Amino acid sequence: MQNLRNCNIFWVLALLIPGQVIFADAPKNWQIGFQNAASPVMEQLISFHNLMLIIIACIAILVIGLIFWVIWRYRASKNPIPQTWSHNVTLEVIWTLLPVVILLFMAYPSFRLLYYMDAAPQADMTIKVIGKQWYWTYEYPDHGNFSFDSYLVPEKDLKPGQLRLLSVDNPVYVPVNKKIRILTTANDVIHSWALPAMGVKKDCVPGRINETWFMATKPGVYYGQCSELCGPKHGMMPIEVHVVSEQEFNQWVERARKKYE
Ligand SMILES: [Cu+2]
Numbered sequence: 289m290q291n292l293r294n295c296n297i298f299w300v301l302a303l304l305i306p307g308q309v310i311f312a313d314a315p316k317n318w319q320i321g322f323q324n325a326a327s328p329v330m331e332q333l334i335s336f337h338n339l340m341l342i343i344i345a346c347i348a349i350l351v352i353g354l355i356f357w358v359i360w361r362y363r364a365s366k367n368p369i370p371q372t373w374s375h376n377v378t379l380e381v382i383w384t385l386l387p388v389v390i391l392l393f394m395a396y397p398s399f400r401l402l403y404y405m406d407a408a409p410q411a412d413m414t415i416k417v418i419g420k421q422w423y424w425t426y427e428y429p430d431h432g433n434f435s436f437d438s439y440l441v442p443e444k445d446l447k448p449g450q451l452r453l454l455s456v457d458n459p460v461y462v463p464v465n466k467k468i469r470i471l472t473t474a475n476d477v478i479h480s481w482a483l484p485a486m487g488v489k490k491d492c493v494p495g496r497i498n499e500t501w502f503m504a505t506k507p508g509v510y511y512g513q514c515s516e517l518c519g520p521k522h523g524m525m526p527i528e529v530h531v532v533s534e535q536e537f538n539q540w541v542e543r544a545r546k547k548y549e
Pocket residue numbers: 419420478479480514515516517518522525
């Protein structure tokens with residue numbers, strides 16, 4: 289609820305100061321739910337999660353209700369002589385078939401989403417992500433194949449507005465509303481490139497390339513973290529992605545090529 293209120297205040301401010309506030313998403317203290325969706329995949333993941341939540345809640349209520357009913361209905365004081373029957377074919381058929389039907393009902397949207405998330409056949413651009421102990425290297429093969437390393441900003445060097453354990457020295461830039469193909473790999477051990485607001489989490493495995501994609505629908509700064517235990521500084525290799533307009537992205541590419549090539 290607190291999050292929701294903060295969020296509303298944020299949007300009021302964003303409307304009052306046009307062009308000044310950028311939408312950003314990062315973990316918040318005591319957060320329980322997901323970050324706000326900023327990509328079509330994450331929107332679908334959240335609705336799938338909500339569907340699961342309803343099914344799980346119904347099953348939990350049914351089972352707990354049955355337990356209490358049995359405790360009350362078959363209590364010792366009401367049934368001094370125990371029943372002797374042990375099977376009920378109708379009941380057994382129902383409690384076998386019903387879970388099968390529920391599983392099939394969940395499997396269809398689950399597989400559809402899984403294949404949707406898997407790869408983007410018509411991606412607008414590609415970024416290669418290489419996990420290393422303990423930082424990330426990014427390559428932009430479609431923009432002159434420049435590459436750069438992205439390290440955590442240590443706590444003592446944090447500037448105002450930068451987030452502890454999340455801000456990096458060289459963030460990733462992507463254009464808004466474009467399909468970004470992400471190719472992941474690693475140089476040493478398995479890492480995992482994760483960006484919760486986009487619904488992305490892909491293992492980076494040495495010696496192989498994994499593929500995923502996202503399309504950011506809201507400009508702003510998004511944060512993620514390595515999500516595969518990769519050694520003592522696993523928590524010190526965050527991910528910072530700036531989603532900007534296509535024009536700003538092209539300007540950044542110009543600067544980046546001079547800086548990193
Ligand atoms: Cu890692």
